[in-house]
Amino acid sequence: MTDTHELTARQGLLLKLIVREHVESTVPVASRILVEKYNLTFSPATVRNEMAALEELGYLSQPHISAGRMPTEAGFRYFVARLMEEQALPLAEQRRIAHQFHQARDHIEAWLPLASSVLAQTSGGASVVTAPRTMQPVYKHLELILTHGRAVLLILVLQGGMVEQQMLALSEPMTQTALRDAADRLNQIFAGLSVVNIEARIGELPSLEADIARLIVSIMRNAEGMPSDEIYQHGLSELLQEPEFIEGDVASTSVVRVLEERSLLQAVLSETLPPAVGIGSVRVLIGGEGRWDELRTCSIVLARYGVMDIATGALGVVGPIRMPYGRTISAVRFVANILGEMVYEMYQPGIRETFPDFAEQL
Amino acid sequence: MTDTHELTARQGLLLKLIVREHVESTVPVASRILVEKYNLTFSPATVRNEMAALEELGYLSQPHISAGRMPTEAGFRYFVARLMEEQALPLAEQRRIAHQFHQARDHIEAWLPLASSVLAQTSGGASVVTAPRTMQPVYKHLELILTHGRAVLLILVLQGGMVEQQMLALSEPMTQTALRDAADRLNQIFAGLSVVNIEARIGELPSLEADIARLIVSIMRNAEGMPSDEIYQHGLSELLQEPEFIEGDVASTSVVRVLEERSLLQAVLSETLPPAVGIGSVRVLIGGEGRWDELRTCSIVLARYGVMDIATGALGVVGPIRMPYGRTISAVRFVANILGEMVYEMYQPGIRETFPDFAEQL
DNA sequence: ATTTAGCACTCTCTTCTTGCGAGTGCTAAT
């Protein structure tokens, strides 16, 4: 990438102002406007000279020779890395959001949609929220439901309340009662165990139970790896109103596709925000960073939320490259924190359940 | 609405051809083109006369005086009601789709996304699929997981494999062991019961169990009413490529909003396709029908799938008003049937479980 | 050595004009 040349103080100031102005106006910004609007102590001609320098460095560009300048992607990156100051959400808004989440406390199923809609509203872009996934799934309860002939519905409840479902086919017919007994036996043995421990004890089991146990292991393995395919979104219609997307052109289409194509989204998420990344740290992806062609026309602000090493999800905002990064980053961080707290309270028990004695002491 | 005036055979033929031609070309169709392309036995002048008559009746319109004619919404409605013939999917495609579903048999979680993507692909529009909901939920199994202090995660498994989750707060702290005992007692009593039966027996229970039972009743009540808020979509980006939506105008925005705003979508679904509607019957909504302003620029083809009175969901395609209705309706019906079969196999047990003896006989 | 005023120059955007071609409506003949 562009070596981050050090800018002079004045160049930094100008880049900052140009970004601010461009974000607000959506059009290239002229030297005169800048001087007038911000009461600069130097003249438009000076500004133009500096602009030429900044263009030379690759931070600005002009759409055509007689137009003002606008930041390049490199310019935005420099801005985000060095010049930007975060703009905390107004206190009133913070309170409003906290209140909404508080009200949804008992409705788990409402958490993620709420986070998504809050993010979209406060950021003005399109939001994405993935369900939290645990890193070390722990067996909690198994339910086997006979559905049809030899078809069985397997429901596996993991610690922390995650639920996985799968159909399976028996090699020979069984009654519901026999199935329930098998499930009960497995529950007896496996409750509270992690994948490795379950795997270790498969040998002890009779063939039917062993088969089911193997399936359970594969489900749990799967749960620990993949990012959740449970993804919530909001605000796409607002995003498409942004001037860079109104041209029903390739630009808007590719953004829609990014949000629609789960696999693409998951690739972006898991690559730029691997589960290992610290909770609360916010990543900014500007214009696809040369990695993602479909993102060339937009930027993404991402964060991981949840409880490190226990259960985390990703959440973020997709907007135009010309985006109020300060505000958006704050919003993403804020929502990530508040959602993280709720998940934390819910997963807390990881300890208490494994050591019930400890819980009794409370 | 327009009284469905009876058209002469020739007027019907012309309207049909005009629809077909317009759907294909996206532009107003001229009298001469029609005659040449379909080797009509009468002249363009005659066609023009008939066109004038059809326009008088409200079935055709011209964007401006010297342009060809295109169907009005009323024209499309007449076409769908009287003139259209359904175009079954090519056998090869049917087989391909059936194969895909067959492969996904054991992965319930993949059914709806698959249905959605298949629909979008075969129809070229944007698809919507809602998860099936049962009309008469039956209690199957309860799981109570202590999470934090007095916070408890309640997981309720209903017959057929539906899973509902909710958080609740205890009035005083309990151990996980005590919670499990309570859940076991409730499971003992309630397994296999419907809402009314559960309600009838709340009186017999000690206070803690009674509280939980009341919560369960409200959850089950809720499950039987609402359409599912689990909604899958696909193909929006393709839809936005259609010529009527490329103008980033109000048109495209309103479509995106329809698909994004769950409440709106659910309103449309539950009003035009109430759970009582027969399985397999396909409904066509053209241009919002004056009821839905956001749908003014598009049409929707909807069907209900599943097992009548047991568990049903809705599924459909959103496309431009200028849509190949014959093909789309076939596609929707086909996918509804195939998905319905899968749900049927899964819910079949309703009988077998309630009368285990019956299952033993198999 | 910077900074700045002044000015010529470039390029887009809007508006207007013009001409073309597609398609119709009408009339009169079949």
Place this chain on the structure above:
DNA sequence: ATTAGCACTCGCAAGAAGAGAGTGCTAAAT
């Protein structure tokens, strides 16, 4: 009832012209 013929309408594309915005450069000022 149908149709050929023709005048007429109207959108659309291409071209022309003018305005306006903004720069780059040069030469003067600090």
